[in-house]
Structures are given as C-alpha cells and as structure tokens.
Amino acid sequence: MRMIGLSEGAADANPTLAGWLRGIGFDAAIVPATDPRERGEIRILDISETAAATHRDLIVEFADGAPFYHPAADGLPARLRFGFADMAFGNALIAELVRPAARPACGEPESAKFLALATKVARSDATVLVLGETGTGKEGVARYIHAISPRADKPFVAVNCAALPETMLEAMLFGHQKGSFTGAGAASEGLFRAADGGTLMLDEVAELPLALQAKLLRALQEREVLPVGATRSVTVDVRIVAAANRDLAAEVAAGRFRADLYWRLNVMPLNLKPLGERRQDIRAIAAALLVRHMPAGEAFAWPTAAALDRLMAHGWPGNVRELENVLQRALLLRDGDRIDAGDLSIEAMAPVMAPAAMPEAPEVRPQRRFADIARALQARAIEEALAATGGHRLRAAERLGISERTLRYRLADMRAAA
Incomplete structure (x- = not known):
C-alpha cells in the first residue's frame, strides 16, 4: 500500500487522526510538510500548510462550525473542515479520500x-x-x-x-x-x-x-x-x-x-462478517457511499452526529445494500444541507412469517377413483419438493427421485388439469 504522509501541522491539530489511520491498516507517517516526497505519496496537510500542497493532497482544517468537503478540482487539492463534534465522520471521510481505489472501505x-x-x-x-x-x-x-x-x-x-x-x-x-x-x-x-x-x-x-x-x-x-x-x-x-x-x-x-x-x-x-457485526465499518462505508453518490455541483451532505448514532444502532439485515438505499433516500429527501437522524428512512424488518401449515391430506372418499387419488398425492409431493428447494426444479427432481424432464412433464400435466 502506498504511504500516506500526515504533516506535523495536521497531526497536531487532530491528534486522533494518525492512530485512526494506522488502526485501519494505512501506512501513515508524520512528516514535515515541506519534506521531499516519495513516488505516489499522498499527504494530509493542515490548512496553514496549503502552500506546500499538490493537487493530489488533502487540506484539512480542524475547527468548529459547519463542516464541509470540497473535492479536488481545477488543479486544486481537496479540502475539508470539521470540529470535535464531527470528528468521527471527519476521520472516516479522510480515510475514504486517501484509500487506494481497489481497497474496500473499512473502519473496524x-x-x-x-x-x-x-x-x-x-x-x-x-x-x-x-x-x-x-x-x-x-x-x-x-x-x-x-x-x-x-x-x-x-x-x-x-x-x-x-x-x-x-x-x-x-x-x-x-x-x-x-x-x-x-x-x-x-x-x-x-x-x-x-x-x-x-x-x-x-x-x-x-x-x-x-x-x-x-x-x-x-x-x-x-x-x-x-x-x-x-x-x-x-x-x-x-x-x-x-x-x-x-x-x-x-x-x-x-x-x-x-x-x-x-x-x-x-x-x-x-x-466476511455481516455489517451489523462491523460497527465501525458503518461510518467508513457511509463515507464511501456519500462520496460516490454526491451530486455534481452540489455541496457534500455531511451527516450529523445524531444521524451517525442512528446508523450505528441499526442491525443492517440487508448489509451494505440496505445502507446504500438508506443513504440514497436521505440524499434525495433531506430537509437541510446535512443529513440528520430524521432524514434516515430505516425500515424495521417485519418478523419472518412462519410457513403456512400444509393442508392435511384430503379424506379419501369411496367414490373417488384410484387414479384421481394418485394424481392428487403426486401433485402434493411435487409441491412440497418445490417448496423445500425454493422452486429449484433440478433439486426438487433429485428429492423426488425422478429426472428433471419427468418433473417438467408432471408440472405440465398439473397445469393442464388445473
């Protein structure tokens, strides 16, 4: 992995950043802003060190007030500002902006x-x-x-x-x-x-x-x-x-x-563990998704601390796909410039319905013909096999001890009879 140079000014302004980056596997070293660079090195600089920045660097201002993120454009480096209240997401966003493109986002x-x-x-x-x-x-x-x-x-x-x-x-x-x-x-x-x-x-x-x-x-x-x-x-x-x-x-x-x-x-x-068991990954993946879905020409929608708390508290049964859906909806439906807890439309999973009990076998009445009874029992066996295999015909046929072609013929007969 390429090295990330964290300037002395940026490390002093945000003492948690170096430990955060190293804890999630980044090769981060504290360096003077004006030192010669290694090939491919990205640097995170304090706003006071802007004069030493290249277009590939990241300028960070650690200050109270409304946070913002401006992507790199027109040869100018990307810029962020956030204070203590937004530090958790700010650090995750910095990690997202310096991670190699192929490396999955992680914060755990x-x-x-x-x-x-x-x-x-x-x-x-x-x-x-x-x-x-x-x-x-x-x-x-x-x-x-x-x-x-x-x-x-x-x-x-x-x-x-x-x-x-x-x-x-x-x-x-x-x-x-x-x-x-x-x-x-x-x-x-x-x-x-x-x-x-x-x-x-x-x-x-x-x-x-x-x-x-x-x-x-x-x-x-x-x-x-x-x-x-x-x-x-x-x-x-x-x-x-x-x-x-x-x-x-x-x-x-x-x-x-x-x-x-x-x-x-x-x-x-x-x-690979479910997202609900990787709590600190939620912030990192949320940062990656918000950067990916950031509308061109619009300000970055920074989530509030309350919104992050709600994201971290959810179990995410749908994993990253569910998180992406929630954030995309929030980007479209939010009331203000930031994403707040009330903008997150998180659905509670409905309890899994118990499978309906199979109806008992119909009582065999004397007037029914033997062929009718055999067809009814055969149809029921096929229905049970398909239900047990999730509709997978080949597996249902194997379960019944017949070929898939024979199963297709039987299903055609059942449709014709219906």
Whole structure:
C-alpha cells in the first residue's frame, strides 16, 4: 500500500487522526510538510500548510462550525473542515479520500486484519472461497484480491451463477461451438477463456447444479475446459475466487454440493462478517457511499452526529445494500444541507412469517377413483419438493427421485388439469 504522509501541522491539530489511520491498516507517517516526497505519496496537510500542497493532497482544517468537503478540482487539492463534534465522520471521510481505489472501505480494526489476510492471499495463486451474507461485499473483496495480485493487469471476470439459466450455464462458463445447440449461431469462448491469465469470480457458487459441479471440478483440476459441442479441451490459466452466501459445508452434508468440489474451492477460506457485526465499518462505508453518490455541483451532505448514532444502532439485515438505499433516500429527501437522524428512512424488518401449515391430506372418499387419488398425492409431493428447494426444479427432481424432464412433464400435466 502506498504511504500516506500526515504533516506535523495536521497531526497536531487532530491528534486522533494518525492512530485512526494506522488502526485501519494505512501506512501513515508524520512528516514535515515541506519534506521531499516519495513516488505516489499522498499527504494530509493542515490548512496553514496549503502552500506546500499538490493537487493530489488533502487540506484539512480542524475547527468548529459547519463542516464541509470540497473535492479536488481545477488543479486544486481537496479540502475539508470539521470540529470535535464531527470528528468521527471527519476521520472516516479522510480515510475514504486517501484509500487506494481497489481497497474496500473499512473502519473496524478486525476488518483491517481481514484485509491484511486477503493481501497475503493475493500474492499466491491459491483458490479463494469468500463466505458471507448477501450484500456484505464479497465481490469487492474478490476485486481487491485481483487488483493487488500478480494477475492485476489481466482480466477480472465475475459471474453470478444464480442469475444464469441452468440450460446456459455450461456454455457460458466453458464456451460453445457454432451450431452446438439451438440458437448457437456463432462460437463463444466462454467466461473461463475470457478470464485467461486473470481471475474468474464464481459468485453464488452453491447454486450450480450437481451435474455442472462435476465439470467445474474437472476444469479446476486439469486447468482445461471442454466447450459445448467440441471434441478437444482447451487449456486455461485462471485464478478462481468463489463466493457463497450459504454454508457450503452444510450444503455438502445435505447432498446439494459435491464434497470434492468443496475441498477444491476451500483452499483459502475468507469469512466476511455481516455489517451489523462491523460497527465501525458503518461510518467508513457511509463515507464511501456519500462520496460516490454526491451530486455534481452540489455541496457534500455531511451527516450529523445524531444521524451517525442512528446508523450505528441499526442491525443492517440487508448489509451494505440496505445502507446504500438508506443513504440514497436521505440524499434525495433531506430537509437541510446535512443529513440528520430524521432524514434516515430505516425500515424495521417485519418478523419472518412462519410457513403456512400444509393442508392435511384430503379424506379419501369411496367414490373417488384410484387414479384421481394418485394424481392428487403426486401433485402434493411435487409441491412440497418445490417448496423445500425454493422452486429449484433440478433439486426438487433429485428429492423426488425422478429426472428433471419427468418433473417438467408432471408440472405440465398439473397445469393442464388445473
């Protein structure tokens, strides 16, 4: 990580800043404002040292009054002013403005240790498995690992395995030959070959069908892929970062994920905690989001201490995505120049509804034909299997002990009967 020079004047004006930056993993050193610079060094200067600043530096005025942030523009450095009442967010905003673009925002010492571990992992070619709830920032971690790895100048390709139709997954991952299936009017190299030399992120890897898991395992073991419709495999050089929002070990125990693929992916596991368990990250991520969504030409909407307290008190079941939604709404609907606690539209999660009890089996009346009874029981078994697998047809078919094609026929019969 590049060094950040904190001037003696800035360190004296805000004695907490140096410790804050070091605590979250920044290489910060206190230096005289006029000292020669190292290549790529960014400096944080006190307003009294403006004459020594370059356009890449950050000018900070630690003073009471309304806080402000002016981004760098027209060759002039960025400027901030805040006092003791706004120091917590002010320090987080400074960290946001000097952090490398690829590094995820963090304000929690534990998160800094997590990123330090990710930095060590990035130096190797080991397969990485990032586990965490939806919206915790798994793709950001994958991009960070790629950006600081020896493969940084090669492609980074991310695919959400849950977002692609099952029928297209194999062709999307491994490529296909022209005419290999209906609609294949041209050949495609596939995502493995698109990421050749770089990193391929397989997000929601737990959603892969079992049949495709076997082919993925072979691709990882042999470092080659067989495009759909081809007769020869193609060698690939790809680093895999897989991610899942479910416990893959539990999926293996339930028979929904191959044990051999799990061990192949679980070389270097990284567990990303929910945002609600990373309280000090909330300020840092809020600063990053407010900078990102700052409307051009408008003043920066600085959150009040009361607003920050409310953000820190919330549990964030939706993680970073929920936080981003709340802040975007506040930017649009706030009454004043700042974001206050009343501007935060934070929804309380409704209690999870217990699943409705399945209706009892209808009483078998003597006048009903045996075929009708069999169809009713079959339909109920299919409905229960689909409900248990979240509507996943392949898994429902496996649960019922039939093929997916047979399940499709049965569903068509049920629709026709209805």
